[in-house]
Each structure stands twice: as structure tokens, then as C-alpha cells.
């Protein structure tokens with residue numbers, strides 16, 4: 718059974734159709750890429766899955782239950798965690814506190830209170846959070862003010878905070894936006910190591926190289942619809958995807974950022990290098 722099923726979902730905002738028909742399934746244990754030109758509806762899909770908006774039509778089933786009408790915090794406690802395209806950390810508190818607050822918000826009234834006395838509970842949670850920071854090579858920064866850190870590190874802290882709820886599915890909305898190549902390669906390694914611990918990942922990213930390196934399956938959105946779904950190498954070769962990215966598609970005309978120019982080049986390179994670009998599943 719799939720861990721996540723997005724079943725012909727749409728979302729309108731007044732007259733704006735942000736998502737017209739998103740449809741895909743994510744099998745447990747994989748890294749699933751969701752790509753597409755700017756404005757294609759990717760962030761809206763993430764917001765729909767994680768309970769920030771309700772679909773106008775269609776159904777979203779996570780881990781056997783509908784997400785309809787469930788708040789983001791309740792969904793986090795059920796195993797759905799995310800990061801934001803526009804990085805969101807708790808400001809003025811430490812890295813460790815960011816992780817602890819993320820965990821507390823999801824689990825308040827649940828595990829948190831089952832753990833015994835207050836000080837014992839705090840110790841247990843602190844140990845958990847420090848362990849998590851260690852996994853992400855952030856332990857030396859546990860007591861640093863999160864807002865004082867470089868952007869690339871803050872992105873990692875945001876991922877740590879999402880992992881604090883011990884998610885089954887982790888959704889990352891453009892985690893490498895604005896990063897250097899080295900920083901985004903590091904995020905790729907991080908995604909692989911998190912996935913190796915059994916966490917299923919949905920990755921929204923423009924970086925074709927990264928998506929090819931880490932994703933088992935990819936869905937492409939254009940103009941509010943998922944147009945193609947498959948293994949990365951097959952997806953890059955698909956004419957509909959080339960059209961969407963390389964100028965003949967509708968959304969391509971909407972893409973204006975410099976970032977898109979880089980994408981189109983990386984995309985062309987990936988498409989040209991064929992099997993050479995395929996991520997070895999082992």
C-alpha cells in the first residue's frame with residue numbers, strides 16, 4: 718500500500734487555479750521528487766498534503782487515513798513533517814530549542830506527558846534532540862542562536878526540526894534554493910542518510926542533478942497538473958517534460974528567474990547524458 722496517495726486533487730484561490738489535477742502515489746521507503754517550473758503548483762501540493770490548505774476537490778490519504786480537516790500539528794504527530802520554501806525557524810532561540818519546540822508542538826498532550834516527571838521528561842527530550850543534531854552534524858551548534866547561523870546551516874536546522882517529530886514522510890520544499898553546489902550536494906547526502914533510516918521523502922527541487930542523484934521516482938507538474946511520473950532517467954527523456962522546461966510549454970513562458978536558466982541547462986545536460994545520469998539504486 719502507498720504511504721501517500723494524492724488522488725486527483727485541485728485547489729482554487731478565488732479565480733486562481735493553483736492546482737488543477739495533482740495525482741501521484743508514494744510508496745513507503747523511497748525518495749520521491751516533485752519538480753516543475755515556477756508557479757506549477759508544487760508548494761500548493763505540499764501545503765495541501767500537510768494540512769495548511771484543504772483541497773477544492775480530490776482526496777489525500779496518508780498512511781491509511783485522510784488528511785482532510787486535520788491540522789498541520791496533528792498531521793505532524795501522525796508522521797508528516799515538512800520544511801518551507803521560505804525557511805522558517807523559531808528566531809532568537811538556540812538550535813537545540815528549535816528541535817525541542819518542533820517536537821513539543823507536534824506531541825503536546827501525547828508522548829510528552831507520558832514520560833514521567835518533568836525533569837526526567839526534559840532530560841529524555843534533550844537527549845533525543847542532541848542525538849538528532851549529532852546525526853545531522855549539528856551537535857557543536859546546539860547552543861548557538863539559530864538566527865545567527867549562515868543560511869545553509871539554518872536550512873539543515875530546519876530539517877532537524879522536521880525530523881524531531883520522527884516522521885514517516887518528510888516533505889522538503891526547495892531545500893537547496895540559494896545554496897552553493899557544495900551545500901546542495903551536502904543536502905543530497907543528508908536526504909540519502911535520512912532515507913536510509915526508513916524515512917520516506919518527498920523532495921521539491923529545481924536542481925536536476927540533485928533530483929537525479931537522490932530520487933527513485935519523479936513526478937513533473939506543469940500548470941497545476943502532474944503531467945508525467947516515473948524513474949528520473951525516463952522522465953528527463955519525456956517529450957512533455959522537455960516541452961514544459963525547455964520553452965515550448967506554457968509554464969516555461971512564466972518562468973523568469975535566473976535560477977530557471979540554470980535549471981534549463983542542467984535539465985538539458987541530464988536529458989542529453991541519458992543513462993549516464995541515472996542514479997545507481999544501490
Ligand SMILES: Nc1ncnc2c1ncn2[C@@H]1O[C@H](COP(=O)(O)OP(=O)(O)O)[C@@H](O)[C@H]1O
Pocket residue numbers: 730733734735736753754755756757758759760761762
Ligand atoms: N494562497 C494563494 N492565493 C492565491 N494564489 C496562490 C496562492 N498560493 C499559490 N497561488 C498561485 O498558485 C500558483 C502555483 O503556486 P505554487 O504552488 O507556489 O507553485 P510552485 O511552488 O510550483 O512554484 C501560482 O500561480 C501562485 O501564484
Ligand SMILES: [Mg+2]
Pocket residue numbers: 759760761802
Ligand atoms: Mg514553490
